[in-house]
Amino acid sequence: MASSFDKFQKRKLVSSYISVVISIALVLFLLGCLGLFVFNAKKVADHFKEQVVLTIYLNDSAKEVEVDQLKKRLLLADYTKNIEYVSKEDAAEIMKEENGEDFMEYLGYNPLQNSIDVHLKADFVTNDIIDDITEELSEKDFIADLRYDKDLVFLMNNNVKKITFWVLVISALFTLIAVLLINSSIRLAVYSKRFIIKTMQMVGATKSFIRKPFVYKSVQLGVIGAIIALAAMGVVLYYLNQTFPELQLVKEPLLIVGLFAGIFIIGIVITWLSTFIATQRFLNLKTDQLYY
Template sequence: MASSFEKFQRRRIISSYFSVVLCIFIVLTLLGALGLFVINTDKISGYVKENIPMVVYFKREANDTVTQAFGERLKNSGYIKDYKYVSKEDAVKNSPDLMEGSEFLEGENPLLDNYEIHLKSAYVDKKHIKDIEIELRNDPYVGDVSYDNVLVDKANENINAISYWILVISGVLAVVAMLLINSALRLSIYSHRFTIKTMQLVGATKTFIRRPYIWKGIQLGLLGSFFSMIAVTCLAYWLDGVFPELHLWADWIPTAIVLSGVLATGIIIAAISTFFATQRFLNLRTDDLY
């Protein structure tokens, strides 16, 4: 009978430890994923902004020398991320719908030579784009400069709004993480409440009683954090494959910061929660344990 009871107790302890590790893993993985987004917000916003095109159209009298010189000018500009020259012949090839009518094929090509430009993210706002547009229009061979004003404004507004709400959600999730992990560890310590009180009754100090439980809590925190770090690393690797422009893997320092934060959070919350859980049972009267 005693052996059967011991096995039952052992299974119950293992089950409670598993619940704690699982809770820590889930919560820290969510926090880590959110941390990856927060710490790479500038990259994400930059990627969105730098994919908004500006098109510079030339007048018909502009020749190859003019367009090549304009390209050199763009190359030396500090606000240009990349640019691509599209001749009017290439523009026709890229617009198959325009080639369907015989009238278009027989007449003069109505399309214009142009440069498709992508600006650096720091210059994708209303003020900078307007200044760049004025500068480009001052060229006597530039006929028009086209870009989507509404898209630029919406991109900046949405990025600011998303960044704000991500910070709010991160704060809320951090609090929820502490509460969930604390609750799981308290339930784990609850099964040892009689052992804690017995040790206290025979004269053991509170520090002596708390020490092994805090160490066990730290071990559980380390285990949950370790699995969470693996999950976050896999997530970063997957995102780097889907969005290689963000360079999540090449620029490993932000990812390393997030992983270090996950590890530290798991250890600190586990240690603090275990401390207060054991303290609660140490301060209870014997009659209150039942």
């Protein structure tokens, strides 16, 4: 009978430990994923900004030497990420593929112009800076026109500021929730052993002696939960890097290692602190208060 009861208690204890580990792992995993998003938010925003194209349309009378000099100047400019020369023939082929018909058959000539597509670096993608660039380039006589999507640039920069603000707010809120959830799981685990704590105290055990095995076990559970969370984060990071290689999520390994180390340390610190506070609370309770 006693053996059966002991097995029941052991299964109950293991079940309690598993639930705590799962809770810690899930919370740390979500916190880690949020950290990945926060650290890569600028990189993602920069990626979309660098899709903005400043198109320089050239006069048909532009000399090859002038065009080559312009290309070299653009490549050496601080604001240029890369450039692409699009001839009027290539532009006609692109329009033909997009529209599914050859418009030159109706017109009898090619009305398009040779152009240079300039992809700007993210830090230079603002309306004021691009306007300054277009004003400077428009002084060239062989440049017919310069165009970019002003509304898109304005909305993009405006939305990036809003998203950055709310990401920081949500990160702070989620961190608080993570601490509270882990603390709640640990407190429930310690609560189930409150009578053992009080019994040990009544037979003369010191508070530090009673607290030590609880803290040690909780830290162990925290380490296990953190390892599971980090493994899941590694899978997510690998998948995202394979799916969106242009974002170069693993380009800064030190940042990733720092985030993983931070999540691991957070798992240990929160479980240690939560167990310390929970055991201290039950140690300070009177015997009749344990039933409430």
